[in-house]
Amino acid sequence: MSDLPHHVHLHEEGPREGFQIEPGPIVTADKVRFIEALAGTGLREVQCVSFVDPQRVPGMADAEAVAHAIRRREGVRYTGIWLNRRGMERALATPLDVAGALQTSASESFSLRNTGRDTAATLAEQRRTLAFCIERGIPIASGIVMTAFGCNIEGAVPVERVVARAADLVSLMEEHGLELPVLRLADTVGWANPNAIASVVGAVRERWPALRIGLHLHDTRGTAMANALMGLQMGVDTFDSTCAGLGGCPFAGHVGAAGNICTEDLAFMCEEMGIATGIDLDALVSCAHLAERIVGHPLPGKLMRGGTLGRWRH
């Protein structure tokens, strides 16, 4: 366990991943209230909205309104995502902390379904995105390889293909003399198991020893926390997660897509293991209860029901 990090960065995606798939309309004020509460827990980065086609994702039609309404707290980054440059232009017109992300998918079929582009077209789009970011002075925050552990359309994904897609993104940056700050490996549809985490993270680390690796995990089949543990054991120190386990991927091609790994459950495990998160767990549990009230149905987080152990630990 010598590779366990001392600190982890948890990138909260609940407002975006969670609210974009909820069937009921969630009012803008509730989204803002949730984002502001999350920013008061010690989380340093909250992904607030996605700038996508409101026809495809009606739950995000108020992305601009949310972005403008947030009362910002110092030291917290408020981010958004998009699938193309048009979405990025929308983000740039808001007060959000806009940074570029280079995205690709280890499964070409998933990419086609998710974005309408094959691998080559995706890479060409990322090249244009990167050029645009450089021209506008926008930093690139990360590279993301989706379906890095398997896909419900293609099935298993060979490790070599994940490395090849990561190489695409690393090379794109190198063309401009830049380094990727972090490579996020996404278990978009919940295929990962701890051995797969070890294999893929290990292969990426072997190829690029200095590259920071992040994990984006879904709990579709119950393995998210075990996968996170394996990630921690491999030295991974940045994770995407969602408060209360909100979320799921609307384009994942299967019924019952489970949410992301739950932020407070993951933060609890890290803190209990002596890995600092900078998060006030009780405050985060309150956010999870708020999320349940907002969506109006039970969410999968466990710590919000079991309770923290802080009163015995301090």
Added chain:
Amino acid sequence: MSDLPHHVHLHEEGPREGFQIEPGPIVTADKVRFIEALAGTGLREVQCVSFVDPQRVPGMADAEAVAHAIRRREGVRYTGIWLNRRGMERALATPLDVAGALQTSASESFSLRNTGRDTAATLAEQRRTLAFCIERGIPIASGIVMTAFGCNIEGAVPVERVVARAADLVSLMEEHGLELPVLRLADTVGWANPNAIASVVGAVRERWPALRIGLHLHDTRGTAMANALMGLQMGVDTFDSTCAGLGGCPFAGHVGAAGNICTEDLAFMCEEMGIATGIDLDALVSCAHLAERIVGHPLPGKLMRGGTLGRWRH
């Protein structure tokens, strides 16, 4: 990861742990149907009922009726539990596979609340139980240390105390020239984290290198699967679990006690990691859906919603 076992034994406790805490009366025929379905999945051991005071646990008042109604399948052990010799006598009057278990708790306060006995009285009772079992030719299947990772009344539990309680049970057996077949460490109220699993399992193994260790995990705070992974990495090859994540401890002294680690989620993770379980995952997922229909509310299992990956794996 060199200590990963090649096979694991999953001891299904759903019918007992699950149904004993459900508020609504569950009809005997449904219990029997569920037990018979579980026994058809490849599980080798199903804990069916508890022989406890029907005043305290009304959901188990039909224990004898359930035990008599089961149509047995060859190669499967159908077991029950009890808290005292009176319960054991009740079990012996049924067709169940009766074996003794020596039980103690690392938390004296929990022991007092759960059984009304302190540590010394518990040990004295276990001594009588053992003598009774030897006299009647009943094998001892395991020793169990409850609250081995913490307790909602006392808080943290020192590793040395877990080892001391385990030593009580090992010594009891040695008084009769017997060896404990397996020592089960129970995270009765969901306090464990992966480091604690490593510490406690490591300390027990160091003291008794040849002693087989089992884990009984609850998912109260979302760490059960990560704790199981750490157990597997420490070479633990026997786990208690419940189909669909049924269960929870009615005497745990806190609201919202979550269920046990989910059998099919754990089995899925093991199989994906190349650790054989002998279980037909799709059949077990069907059992999980049956459990939900029987209890009439959602259960926490994930694989039952996410679906197995067998069609891509074989």
